[in-house]
Amino acid sequence: MNSAKFHMPSHSLLREIRKNLWIYLVLIPPFALLLIFTLIPIVQSFLLSFKEWTLHSTRWIGLANFTHLVADPVFGKALLNTAIYTAVVVPTGTAIALFLAELVRPQPAAVQTFFKSAFYLPAVVAAVVIVLVWRWIYNPANYGLLNYLLSLFHKDPVLWLQDSRLALAALTATSLVGGQGGAVVFILAAMGGIPIHLYESARLDGSTRSKEFWYITLPLITPTLLYLAVMGTIGSFQVFTGTYLLTNGGPNYATTTSVFYIYKTGFQHFEFGYASVQAIVLFLIIMACSAFLFKMLSEEFEY
């Protein structure tokens, strides 16, 4: 009896597998590609980080890359710059998006669509294009837009990108202006899912607009805001185009970010081993963010 009970499922499992054999066969190519382009490269990155790998030579150097990393002030600076950039862009950007969404929410559908489109349009234009326009806006000579505006107030031109105290702020601003379209659409979708009777009954109890926002809207869209914040953090930790094209990491490493330093180490100086160690650190940071995201989504605070 016992053994029969035990065998039944494994037989049916075999049968299931045989019946669906074609599925396993067609799944081989895509999972081979995932293996080749994601899983194996991760392992290789770990292995590379114990090697000195340049264009000419390859040799094991143990933990030398790691000790180099800890002692490298530029890497610390890059991590700090990336953290500062993220700490400014993510909360500020989410707050701006929330504010805009709350303003758009009561408007008629056509008006909503118009503003959603206007806010989202910059997201479909290549980051390279937007950054090149910003280079003109920040131009140090007085034909740059920002310095022209300053001249209207009789202020001297400012070296936005050449001043190490301003460059990171200037880079951050390019991400904040015009970068909220996706988040606005996301938040509006979440707001649209809030049952209207909550507002109606609150109004019967004599609530005000601001009370409705703080006590109904905000708590109910918090999961969406958290999702946007985590995804934003993952994205911000990989900022590259702006720092590459606006400032090339300078001046004096003021805008060198994590991915920019990886790029410079790996693809300009061809020190692939040392670049891999940095990539591993970035990987761990982003995995931590992703793990947090998964935990958050699995808790799934529904209303």
Added chain:
Amino acid sequence: MTQIPTAITNRKVTAEPSRKFPHGLPNARTLIAYSILIIWALLSLMPMYWMITISFMNVVTLLRMPPKLFPDPFTPINYIRLLTNSMLLRWELNSALIAVTNTTISLFVSSFYGYIFAKKEFPGKKFLFWILICTLMVPFHVVAIPIFLMFRDFHMINTYWGLIVPGLFSAYGVFLMRQVIKTLPSELTDAAKIDGCNEFQIYSKVILPLSKPGLAVLGIFTFVGNWNDFFWPLVLLNDSKMYTLPVGLPTLQGQWTDYGLLMAGATLAALPTIVIFLIFQRYFLQGITVGAIKG
């Protein structure tokens, strides 16, 4: 009084009638809201505005103070110089070739595997799907170095293949199409099976036609993503003949930055995605939330 809440339970907040202005005149709150929204919209669109304006300016106008809001005199000289003296057309073709190829492949591959993960039951499915989602979380910058070294060994530097092969199978695309196809009623595929369709026919005759809106979303996002992609082409390409637009564009400037020329190139690089966005606006705005990893 008591039946009011139940009667409107299912209505969405967006259609709230009390917020429209019944007397024809918007109140002060609405006016302030509109002003802020319009100012932010103008700020968001400002880079595109200056890009197009500057692209029609000659060097003299560009350097004049104050900066002109409109190109005066209006001149297409930057575009003529760009198309006759630079490789821009070639880059545009490279970008188009890569984006169209990758989009076409992604549409078929993602919808097929999306169908399998949405509608098929087989042992190990959950585990395989979990692997798929995990690879989504791996940032490309982390794996770029090993892939670059591998492509170098296979002589794929400066080739179209180097830009196509990594995008052959997109975990994101499969995930998105699975979300779309999951919502299709299973009765349809069951009925097709009873009618004697094989799996491939069910996919091509039932699933594909019904998931057109999802395919549209995936198609436009894949096209725009590939068209605008910067990091990988920058790493992989060092022969200017093979550049895509985002890689070639910044190299247009010579010793001093010729913003007229640069902005004309930027306009030609931005135009296709802007046009696609304006045509498929609805799909874009719906699609942003479809791809979210939930459930």
